[in-house]
Each structure stands twice: as C-alpha cells, then as structure tokens.
Amino acid sequence: MEEYSLFAGQAPQPLAARLRPETLEEFVGQKHLVGPGKILRRLIDQDQIASMIFWGPPGVGKTTLAQIIAHSTQSEFINFSAVTSGIKEIRKVMEQAEQNRQAGVRTIVFVDEIHRFNKAQQDAFLPFVERGSIVLIGATTENPSFEVNGALLSRCKVFVLKALTIDDIVGLLRHALDSPKGFGREKVELTEEMLRGIAVFANGDARSALSTLEMVVLNGDREEREGHEVVTITPELLEQCMSGKSLLYDKSGEEHYNLISALHKSMRNSDPDAAVYWLARMLEAGEDPLYIARRVTRFASEDVGLADPRALELSIAAYQACHFIGMPECTVHLTEAVIYMALAPKSNAMETAYLTARKDARDMLAEPVPLVIRNGVTKLMRELDYGKGYQYAHDTEEKLTNMQCLPDSLQGRIYYRPTDQGVEARCKERLEKIKAWKREHGWQG
DSSP states (O other): OOOOOTTOSSOOOOHHHHTOOSSTTTOOSOHHHHSTTOHHHHHHHTTOOOSEEEEOOTTSSHHHHHHHHHHHOSSEEEEEETTTOOHHHHHHHHHHHHHHHHTTOOEEEEEETGGGSOHHHHHHHHHHHHTTSEEEEEEESSOHHHHSOHHHHTTSEEEEOOOOOHHHHHHHHHHHHHSTTTTTTSEEEOOHHHHHHHHHHHTTOHHHHHHHHHHHHHTSEEEEETTEEEEEOOHHHHHHHTTTOOSOOOTTSHHHHHHHHHHHHHHHTTOHHHHHHHHHHHHHTTOOHHHHHHHHHHHIIIIIGGGOTHHHHHHHHHHHHHHHHOTTTTHHHHHHHHHHHHHSOOOOHHHHHHHHHHHHHHHOTTOOOOGGGSOOOSHHHHHTTTTTTOOOGGGSSSSOOOOOOSOGGGTTOOOOOOOSSTTHHHHHHHHHHHHHHHHHTTOOO
16 A cells, blocks of 8 residues: 655645545445445445446545446446546547447446536437446536436436535544544644534535645644654634634534524514524535525425415525525525515414324325215226216306315314415405305305
8 A cells, every 4th residue: 555655756645535445445424325235335346337326415425436436346447527528538438438348348437527518418428328338427416307418317326425424524534634644644633622623614525624634734833742743733723724614513413403493483583684694604604505495495385375475486496596506606595585584474374284184184094085076987986976976166157166075074174274464364365255155055164
C-alpha cells in the first residue's frame, strides 16, 4: 500500500482522495444497499452487475461505489465524465465496447454526473445498452425521473443513496486522523465536540467533511512537544474554516425536530416574523431546503386547507423552485411560502376529517359498499343488483341526488366540518345547502 508523504515527488492528493475506500468492507454508509445480504452487495460480490443509476446528494459514495465495482469486476471498466465528453467520445467508447462484446468481454461504462448529458448524448448509449454491448452505471445528484431519458431509465435499476449520518461522518473523521494515508503520522488535538461540529457542518457529505478537516489541520497551531510536532485546533479556527455556521444543529437529533416544530407552530399562530426566523435558523445551519418545502406543503393542507386553497398551490411552487434553483437562491421562495402560510386563514378541517374517517376505516374494514354505487360490469353483477337504482347527478337540474353513499352502519356519520375561515366559509355555506336539499328529498344522512 502506497503511503502518503509530505516529501513525495508529486503533489499530494486531497485527503478525501487519499482515503477513498477500495472495498465494500471499507465503505461507509448505504447499509440499505451494501449491507450483508442487500441487493447491491450481492450484485457486486457475484460480479453480476446490470445497468444502474446511483442517485443521491454529493459526497455519499456514488463514484466510490463505481470504483469498488471496477476493482472487483472481471469486465473492462471505462470511466466517463459527462462534463468533458461529447457524442464523438461516446461513439468511440461504444465502438470499443462493441468489439469487446464480439470478443466475449463485457464492458462496464461509468458515467459521472449523467444528468449533464443532453437527450441526444443519452440516446447515443441506448442501442448499446439494449443489445448488451455495455453495462451502464450512471451517477447523478438530480432526480433521474426528470434528468434521464425515459427509454434509458427503464433499462436501468435506480439505487437511491442517502446522506451519511452524523455518526458515519464522525467515524470517517476519526479514521482520517488515525490512518497513515491521512493524519496518522501527526498528533492532532481535536475534541469530540469539534469532530461532531465538522460532521454536522458537512450536511451528510463525506467529501465536504474531509475537506474541512484537512483545512483545519493544515491551518492548526503547530509546536514541538517532547520531540513530536503537535497540531492544536482551536474553536476560533474551526469557526473560521466552517464560515461561522452553527455547530448546534443535528439534522437527525432533537434540535432538528425542535426547529421544524417551532417553524410549524409559528406559522399556525400567524406569526410571520417568528416563522421567518426559524426558517433562517434551519437554512443557515445547513438544512435541506426541500425538506422544509415538504413540511410547508403539509402545513398548507393540514393547517390552512380550504380556508385558502391557493396555499397548497404556492407551497408546491416553492418546492419546485427549490428543486430547480437550490441554495442559497431558493431562500426567498421559502420565505414567500412561509409568510403566506403564516398570514393565511387557518382551518384544520382536512386533517380532522381524515383522522376521523381513518379510525372508522380501520375499525370497520368489512363494511360493504352499498349496492347502488357498485359497478355492475358483468351480467352476474347486474343480476345481483350491482348499480341498481344508481342516480347520475349530472342528469338532474340541481346536480344532486338523495342517494346513499356510506355503508348502512355509518349512515349519518360526519367527517368534514368546515370552519368559517376564509374561503372555507363559502364551502360551509354550500355544504349546508346541499344537506338541506337532500333532507327535503328523503335523504337520511
């Protein structure tokens, strides 16, 4: 094994490159894919790789997994970059792969950042994947449903890689401090709290964590102690290297849930100033803006609902804006959505309706669908009175009927109770008129 030396003839590689795992035993994270007995682990161990796409955020092991496959496969492995390659290079590689196939040699082509290829470039792979000239492995940080051609995507198995946990990254950082390929030849004084701070700052990205550690160590205070050089890391240096971001935010811990709860409850309490503050706390600490956008979308129906139906539209628009633009530009879109939710009239009628109906649905699983609203699609069904007496509402002047749609045992049950807030007040008025008409026409609900 080649050892890292400050006095090597060539410029030293970055810490993340020096510590890149070469086997699955060294690989950190993604246990749902490469843990014992998991599908990707079996495919790699048995050298039965099929075309696949690794989808996940930066620094979670997509390229590393491809390199592990390269070390373990009997196939020819070609590393291909979507950033620097065009159709001419693709065709050249495909011609070589076709020659390999005719010679009985399988070719695996790894395409990093495959989402950067346009449709024509992606189409150039398709015939070779179809006839088995190549096994394609793509890596992307973008949703392949949007960024990879449907025809190509349908021929690939998508594996979703997750952001590394805080503990995963702390373990990587300890390994970097102990390994001869890292800083194992130096004595680095770094507290456990500082290690966790770097792990939190990395936001699930191993490469970012190792780069931060490298910057911290290279800029640490050095002094001779008992014939050895000691590198001391101060909190001030750590804060400078991490751009002053908060060290108190653990995305998988209590503070994460405390802050999202504070945001949700501030919006519910119609306090836009507090809502924007808690939003900023989460974003500046490194929270995924898409996570916040998903929570705001939930709020739009759970706490606003039909009191302002536009709340859901705006929250979906904010999510899409975050997806398209990303940080830091998308902060303004989330701010717009959060302030809108805080100022919107509030109704939890949607949430209450579903929870009440859910309890009945779970407790009364066997309640039959009334015959009148069953679908009599066969002769036997019609003989059994499926759909008999069905009234088509559009054929009536009022667009209403007195037909029973709930099971007999639930007749008269009320789930949706509209409030007087905002637009929902009109829904309430409309519902009261509907029920009054139905009662006048013999409805027993």
